[in-house]
Amino acid sequence: MNTEFIEALEQIQQDKGISKEILIEAIEAALISSYKRNFGSSHNVRVEIHRETGEVHVYGQKQVVTEVEDENTEISIEEAKIINTKFQSGDIFEREVTPRDFGRIAAQTAKQVVVQRIREAERGVVFDEYANRESDIISGSVARIARGTVYINLGKAEAMLASSEQMPVESYNPGDRIKTYIVEVKQTTKGPQILVSRTHPGLIKRLFELEVPEIHDGVVEIKSISREAGYRTKIAVDTNDPNVDPVGACVGQKGVRVQAIVNELKGEKIDIIRYSEDPVDYITSSLSPAKVTEAKVDEGSKSAKVVVPDYQLSLAIGKEGQNARLAAKLTGWKIDIKSESQVEDASEVKEESVFSPETDKNEVLSIDE
Template structure:
């Protein structure tokens, strides 16, 4: 048994990247529990596994007494002296247990414990990997839809995209490949659960970071993003490098960069607005595509009065008030 046990531990350690010490300690704990159960649940029993040879030894610790009244916890001085020649009353002595027919139990337990530890290690690795990816974009294939959720295959694990976090105008089908924003990674008794979103405003920002090298490199910065998923997104951008046009970088040659994102968002409109510290100019730009005649602002209660011509009024307000509503959120002015 020790030889086979060492081989199994070494093999799993190499293949799964779990330390030998971790596997042996998990095995020791399980075997100790099995041994105590076999001997009536006595807690004075302990067990050791030699880290080099994998030899298993088990013993019970008893108190040396002149007259035994509790055989589970006490041993006579005469019996104790056979193991501990210099023992005396009041001392404790470790008495080896007879593990007759224990090899079969140990082998079964070893396999169960080691494979359980492997599963736990794999779950831990998945949790650690995806926890570091929170607020980034992943690509997955739709596997099924049930209980208000899309289940996406990310390769190493599954992720959950709540239907309410998918776009209002999309119906995903099995085998569809989509990108989504990692919103949360939770630990549950069954392992890590990865929660995705396609409606989070930061999803749009993460897509721009993937498509626009200048954003990825920190040369162009997204200042603010507001969104009504499936309908329209407005974002403000600025450049840290005067030689780089922030809006142009986001749009790309012939609109290739922004159109790639629009396709991912199923045709959602995206307004890219150059950010400025001037509130009047920022408000005017935020109301794009409408042209603004003049703007009056009240600094005290942070409100603005915007004047547009009659032919620009519907553009400024937008469908069901969407354009002006997003502009207010984007600028922070009412």
């Protein structure tokens, strides 16, 4: 190695931000292993790279002792004093043992170490960048699909969209541009692993933040989200500004804001309701688009009995109970829905008309997320 090698390390330090000294120390450590592997040395050695010229020197090391037990690692104090009278017992005696063709081995080893360190540094930069973006939206293009997992090209890295995080109504093809929600970023031996989702309710929250300036600016607050990805989402919003209609802000003029989100979600229905501290108002609104005749709540059991017109019962419950189930998840209340005629004849009340907020992970987004 020569001065050009040192200049190259200085350029790497400038371009990649990797300390020249750290690189040299890493190369020196790697060269010790290379020396022992190639020259079968059993004694201790130290490798030194000149910081200006790039010259490489290998020094055999032995400990100065009064009585030698291992000639490979020890030297007697009498023999050491022949070289330098200042040696004392316990000192380290060094003698240069640089092989004639060690320069070639050193150059190969140095290249491997530098490439590895650059790769590690770049992985570290990518990890830090995406780790700071957990719980955020990111755009990319579908690179490939393998065993049900969609791999998304983000430019500097690749994200993994597992089959469990894919919307059931969507299909993915190489080249498709999609937005996903970063669930987790892990550091692995192969670099950062970025796990993303299309089903997480956080995706809804971030999409609304992108489309609705009032949410981004904090004027309108998302209080809760419940979602069955690909089919329907309910979102409760509120504001402290009396001059702002939080629902209207989210819908946008002629529905343009919410429609942009619906389009991104491939037609997923979105119900936007006004949050209320009054549980009766909140539960009544949560069952939208159904109209509620009467609602009674039990604070102790956090349950509610809701009455709807006969013709609104199927709408309130929704297909396979979806509307009522999402309302229960959104509000956190157990909801018992009855039609007016069922109230008159309690014997006709069915168990399936009772909906609980119990839910699986990733279906509800609380106000703290």
